[in-house]
Amino acid sequence: MWRRRGLVLKQCESIGVSSGGIIVVAASFMGAVLGYQFYVAFRLFNAEALLGGTVGVALFRELAPVMTAIMVTGRAGAAMAAEIGSMRISEQVDALDVMAVDPIEFLVTPRIIAGTIMLPILAIFFTAVASVAGAAVACGVLDLDSTIYWTQYAKVVDTIDLVHCTTKGAAFGMILTWVGCFNGYRAQGGASAVGLATRNTVVASCLAILLVDYILTSFLPFGYLRLKVES
Amino acid sequence: MNPTEASKATTVRVGLFTLFGLALVGAFTVFVNDKPYWWRKCEPVYISVEDATGLKTKSPIRSLGLQVGYLHSVELTETRVKLGVCITAPIEILPDTRAYIRGEGFLGDKFVELKPVRYVGEVRVGPREHHEVAPPAPAASASPSATTSASTTSANENRRPGSVAKGAKKGNSLLRNELSREENLDPKKALEAKPVEIEKEVQPDTSELEKGSEGYPFHTSMVRFLDLLVPSARAEDVSNAKEVPVGSSNRDMDKLIEQSNKLMIEMTDLTKNLKEGLQPKELRETIQQLNKTLQSAGKALSPEGGLNSTARRALEKLEKAFEAMQAQMERINRGEGSVGRILNDPVYADEALKAMKNLNKLLNKAADILFMVRLGAEQLPAYDGGRGYFQLQIFPNPTRYYLIGVTIDPRGRRTVLNTTTTSNGQSTAVSSEQIEEGGLLLTGMFGKVFWNRFDVAAGALHSDGAVSIGLHLGPVGSERMFTVRNDIYVRGQGVGLNDRLSVIAQPFLHNDFLGSLFVEGGLESFRKYNGKTSAFFGGGVTFSDDDIKLLFAFK
Structure with a gap:
């Protein structure tokens, strides 16, 4: 794989670096909404101080990896399905075979590796931006003390939440690239096959991400399965 | 360009992006692992409890309402739960220190309280604006938010009830220990102030106390100051529910x-x-x-x-x-x-x-007398031998001492035998010198120390009449770390005046293990012996007053 590192880097740029902008925008609004909604809910109990911790845990455990994966699916997953699908229907994949270049190694593997590496980073990136956005809304607009927000954030969020975030990110990255490559690789027919592959990729990736999210949440350390066992 | 190779720009972009992501992961890891503690020195303490319900790692450890550490681990032992506590504040756990599991906050977050403890750190006294002090929390079980809410409803702050607003930041951040880790708080005063505060709190109505002290601004300020430092002490004394058993x-x-x-x-x-x-x-x-x-x-x-x-x-x-x-x-x-x-x-x-x-x-009386023992060995190459000595210094007071000791010296014990023979009315005196190698030489001197620096002694040093002058050149408090000593001595008739210059160093004076070791060196005599310069070098060990008194059970 080392000799294909250039391809991996290109895919890293395509999946990770190029998705940075959209992640920042999505995370900003997501964090802001969380800040608003949790503040309203906690204020019913005079427990606004818990806002920071709740936002942090929600982002690390669920929202950041899932939202990041869905955003990247819509952007990069669909793009790679379309790209590989186009190559398939224009017989470029067959040409690779003829040239004794393994298309899996050339087209699929770099994308999966890049997705697995880049998604955790993007998820962390998402979390950081969304946390700041949540703090901006809660403290700047809703008058919550920023010290309380960040103190509770640090107190409630644990290392295991980071593990959840990165693990899920890696898993989702692998899934969405695998689904995108699979659909693109299996495209058959004319131009409509490319559109079909793209649509299937987005739908299947989103569903697979949510399904795997449930499974990982259940089985990861300190997941809900353990809570169930303890109770 | 080879399509399988990435351009330099791509490589740099991906590299920077990855580095930035990894840096974020690192920063989050540090931040969520209680950032203020991760670099601090941690003193581990263990507590064994039967029930650790509600306690988890990172739960705060408090004393007098201030956070002094955090819960490092929660482990199940055979029948109990072992709580690993990391003490980060400069406090000393006393023999009568006890741990109490308490709850606070809206959700009843558990924390461990240690009391009593002793503050052993540096006292920091800083300016404090008393007029910003919020009223004390009503009860120890109040949540952070609830406590803060109570504070925010003070008369001079117009704010929505129940909200945690910016206006309460200064007072509340001092009140809540987790928010005041780095503030200019004086923990020693806080710890020392607790008993005082509790005594005051015995009075049923604290508002009356403050009302009655309106004519005494200092007193009012002190009450508010103590309220600020130990809010939970007041509250605890009011509730006192978890410590004292109730019912039958x-x-x-x-x-x-x-x-x-x-x-x-x-x-x-x-x-x-x-x-x-x-x-x-x-x-x-x-x-x-x-x-x-x-x-x-x-x-x-x-x-x-x-x-x-x-x-x-x-x-x-x-x-x-x-x-x-x-x-x-x-x-x-x-x-x-x-x-x-x-x-x-x-x-x-x-x-x-x-x-x-x-x-x-x-x-x-015995405790007032200080003792010091020196056991040393010196090599004298010119004499082709070594000297061993034992010296006991007795200090009736720190400025005066008696030095007694015995020495085995390669120069030997010198005895002069004068024989007078009378023959036919004529007397003939014959003086003969005997050197007994391996003979014991005695030391007995009386000395006085001036200003801890200047040491003068006179008497017999290694069986020679001697006057010694020493200069202790070590740093203040450790003057004997480096000493230059000059002994002017006379071995007896025919040998003449001599001078001995020595340098003694105790480089590890403050080290527990090596502190008693010393090294020395110098010139045994300014005169040459057998054509050689009579230098010497050696070392030894000192026993301090504590060691000796412990040995003889004076302490």
């Missing part, structure tokens, strides 16, 4: 307290000063049993703070111990047993008291 257990405690009172009256009447001096076997055993029982009771009563089955058993033991001790005391009071006879006989008691006083005086 109160009766047991009352009974115990009553018995304790009786016991103390008996002991006061009986023993006075002699109770410490004379401890017969039975009394000592009873006290030991009492100590054990009290320890068991202490362990059982904490950290849960409530009476459970173990506590009840301990209380029963305590009760029995009290009864046993009271019975002993009554016997002694009646004059029964050897101790009773002694204590109730005024003659014996007076004599014993005098003896104790004299013994105390003697021990006090």
Whole structure:
């Protein structure tokens, strides 16, 4: 794989670096909404101080990896399905075979590796931006003390939440690239096959991400399965 | 360009992006692992509890309302739970320190309180704006948000009730310990202020206290200042719910307290000063049993703070111990047993008291005298041998000392034999010198130290008449770390005046293991011996006053 590192880097740029902008925008609004909604809910109990911790845990455990994966699916997953699908229907994949270049190694593997590496980073990136956005809304607009927000954030969020975030990110990255490559690789027919592959990729990736999210949440350390066992 | 190769720009972009992501992961890891503690020195302490419900890693450890550490680990042992506590504040855990599991906050977050503890760090006193101090929290069980809410409803702040607003930041951030880690708080004052605060809190209405002190601005300021430092101390004294058992257990405690009172009256009447001096076997055993029982009771009563089955058993033991001790005391009071006879006989008691006083005086005097022992060895290449010596310095007071010692010296013990022969009325005197190699040489000097720096001594040094002048050049408080010494000595008639220059260093004076070691070197004599410069070098070990007194059980 080392000799294909250039391809991996290109895919890293395509999946990770190029998705940075959209992640920042999505995370900003997501964090802001969380800040608003949790503040309203906690204020019913005079427990606004818990806002920071709740936002942090929600982002690390669920929202950041899932939202990041869905955003990247819509952007990069669909793009790679379309790209590989186009190559398939224009017989470029067959040409690779003829040239004794393994298309899996050339087209699929770099994308999966890049997705697995880049998604955790993007998820962390998402979390950081969304946390700041949540703090901006809660403290700047809703008058919550920023010290309380960040103190509770640090107190409630644990290392295991980071593990959840990165693990899920890696898993989702692998899934969405695998689904995108699979659909693109299996495209058959004319131009409509490319559109079909793209649509299937987005739908299947989103569903697979949510399904795997449930499974990982259940089985990861300190997941809900353990809570169930303890109770 | 090869399509399988990435451009340099791509490589740089991906690299920077990845590095930035990894940096974020690192930053989050540090941040969520209690950022203020991750670099601090941690003193581990373990607490064994029966039930750790609600406690988790990173739960705060507090004392007097201030955070002094955090819960590092929660481990299940055979039948109990072992809590690994990381103390990060400069406090000392005292023998009577107990742990209490308490709850706070809206959700009843658990934390561990340690008390009493002693602050051992540097005292920091900083300016504080008293007018910003918020009123004290109403109860220890108040949540961070609830506590803060209570503070925000002070009269001079117009804010929505129940909200945690920016205006409360200064006061609340000081009140809430987790928000005041780096503030200019004076923990020592806080710790020391607690008993004072509790005493004040005994008064039923604190508002009256403050109202009554309106004419005394200083007093009012102090009350508010102490409120600020130890809010939970006030609150704890008000609630006091988790430490003192309620219900039927109160009766047991009352009974115990009553018995304790009786016991103390008996002991006061009986023993006075002699109770410490004379401890017969039975009394000592009873006290030991009492100590054990009290320890068991202490362990059982904490950290849960409530009476459970173990506590009840301990209380029963305590009760029995009290009864046993009271019975002993009554016997002694009646004059029964050897101790009773002694204590109730005024003659014996007076004599014993005098003896104790004299013994105390003697021990006090002995304690004032300082001793220092030096054991050293020196190599004298010119004499092709080595010198070993033992010296004892006795300091009746820090500025005066006596030096006695013995030496084995390659120069040998020099004796001069004068023989006078008379023959036919004519006397012939013959003087002969004998050198006894391996003979013991004696040292006996009287010295005085001026300003801890300048040391003058006179007497016999290695059996030579000598005057010594020493300069202690070490840093203040460790003057003897580096010493330059000059001994002017005379070996006797025919040998002449000589001079010895030595440099002594104790480079590891403050090290526990190496502090007693010293090295030395210099010139044994300015005169050459057998054509060689008579230099010497060596080293040794010193025994401090503490070592010697411990050896002889003066301390």
